[in-house]
Amino acid sequence: MVSRPTPSYIILGAQKAGTTSLYHYINEHPWVIKARRRETHCLDWRWDEKIKTKSKQLEYCQRFFFTDHVKNRVSCQTGDSSPSYLLDSRRVIPRLKRVFDWKMKFFVMMRDPVRRATSHYSMVTSTDGTPAQQKTRGLEWRNKSLWDVVQMEMKKMNECSLIPYWNIEDGIIDQDCFDQFFGSQQEDEAWNRYLERYVPLNTGSYGLLTRGMYAVQLRPWFRSFDRDQFMFLRLESMKSKNGVPNAMERVFSHLDLPYHPICDESAKNSREYESTDTKIHDYLQRFFEPHNRGLASVIQTKSEEWIDPWPYQVV
Structure with missing residues (x-):
């Protein structure tokens, strides 16, 4: 028996999709040791550019965990939940492969992208929380309506040629164009431009829509890691009857834990927010609907849960 590496798993995202709850559920297991902080961000926000050698980078990142405790408890493991990682693949993947050069397990929580976006906007523009929390969320969306932010984010994606199939003004999709663009080299190039230009490290006020475009977010991860390292969960499934125990049975199996x-099955870090205006809701559903339908082919599953994960009545 040998001690497990630190960390053994990472919850990659998506933000506002139940990652906090999943992290708490995993840490209820007696063979799991919490990290020193729930979201380490050691590979993005807190990455230290001054450290150059691989050994020192590993030493720095492992300071965010109780690494010595894990080494002395060969049955135990520890992990991270930094939900910005899924989107910020351009920065995170090379660092992860260099510093944590073992085969770890990944979790991706997903949620209806319309509800995810609404929750994200509500969190960022909320005036509650400590000054430090408000600073982390950012001020860029303050005094802007949800519709203002949606249009602002659409223009950023359009500038990067990421949504050639979408008419921003009318909210209409060219399905033939989408089918040709989805998964193409042109989409990869546009996605890289977007990540380089519009994924900052000093604010949480970004990615309102792209964080819900799960298929394009996952592709860089699949090019860098084996599919069997990933487990995918829908927040809606976990909220259903017996959803948490059913999901956690699979989660612990993925972690090779009994x-x-x-x-405590209660939701963590949840918040109430106002219902979305019908116009905005319908607009976003039309935008996300083809992305949702394409998700099953990207994660390579025939499970009914993922064939039409968030059925919309698109008008």
Whole structure:
């Protein structure tokens, strides 16, 4: 028996899709040791550019965990939940492959992208929380309506040639154009331009729409890691009857841990927000609907759960 590496798993995202709850559920297992902080961000926000050698980079990143405790407990493991990682693949993947050069497990939580976007906007523009929390969320969307932010984000994507199939003004999709563009080299190039230009490290006020475009976010990860390292979960499934125990049975199996019942199934870090205006809601559903339909082919599953993960009545 040898100790497991630190960390053994990472919850990559998506933000506002139940990652906090998943992290807490995993840490209810007696063989899991919490990190020193829930979101380490050691590979993006807190990455230290001054450190150049691989060994020192590893030493720095492992300071965010109780690494010595894990080494002395060969049955135990620890992990990270930094939901910005999924989107910020351009920065995170090379660092992860260099510093954590073992085969770890990944989790990706997904949620109806319309509801995810609304929740994201509500969190960022909320005036509650500590000054430090408000600073981290950013001020860029303050005094802007949800519609203002949607249009602003659409223009950024359009500038990068990421949505040639979408008529921003009318909210209409060219399905033939989408089918040709989805998964193409042109989409990859546009996606890289978007990540380089519009994924900052000093604010949480970005990616309102792209964080819900799960298929294009996942492709860089699949090019860099084996598919069997990933597990995908839908927040909506976890909210259904017996959803948490059913999901956690699969989660613990993915981590090579024996099943352990969850004592506290309550949602963590959730918030109430106002219902979305019908015009905005319909606009966003039309935009996300083809992305949702294409997700199953990207994660290579025939499970009914993912064939039409968020059925919309598109008008």
